[in-house]
Amino acid sequence: MDTSISNSPVLSCRNIVKRYDDGVDAVTVLRGVSLDIAPGSQIAIVGASGSGKSSLLHILGALDTPNEGDVFFLDHSILSLNRTQQAHLRNKYLGFVYQFHHLLNEFSALENVAMPLLISGEKAAVAMEKASSALDKVGLSHRKKHAPNALSGGERQRTAIARAIVNSPKVVLADEPTGNLDAKTGEQVYELMLSLQADLNMAFAVVTHDLTLAKKMSHQYQLHDGMLQEYKY
């Protein structure tokens, strides 16, 4: 896949419609959402609880399928890929950060960060070296051997960010990455994401309900009534 940088979006979606139907109740959460994520850009998506932010992020990251519309990584339709190809695309080009870090307590911070590389078949020594460098970048040089449950909330999210960037992805998708942190630590995590974004030239798309944090990003969008619009102050 040619992934050379151009001005065209690195990740985009067109006319996404997402419905959930549990047999009793059907709810249409996204009603025609389109978004372009430019290479190296910073995007915040805000919206009330239940407005569909996580749904949209999961669809952008090929973790869920829309009822209508399409998602593109560069010029390739993600939805036309099979599951193995989608998993490969996620592993190689996308990074994810969640509200609850989803780190494995049986492994050290270093091993957790190395995991995506090991999964993609990288040699263990190389994976550990890259993981170590990613942990340096998030300011955790002194915590590499600790298990996640021996880290503070902010340190866990830094570890999760290191794991998301270890593959040098084109896009990092973060779902309420600071939702579980106090205001000061949350702000520090945002500053970290922004400095990494600038240094490593990855696009960052971050979902939050915190407008103060969203304002730190260069673009803000709002999900409301199933539609995505540029946020107007």
Ligand SMILES: Nc1ncnc2c1ncn2[C@@H]1O[C@H](COP(=O)(O)OP(=O)(O)OP(=O)(O)O)[C@@H](O)[C@H]1O
């Ligand atoms: N698997 C599912 N089955 C049925 N309904 C679902 C499912 N996943 C999400 N929903 C519903 O879709 C709506 C949007 O959910 P989503 O998780 O995308 O919202 P959100 O904006 O991320 O909310 P929050 O800020 O609380 O995380 C909610 O009403 C939710 O209950």
Ligand SMILES: [Mg+2]
């Ligand atoms: Mg959510």
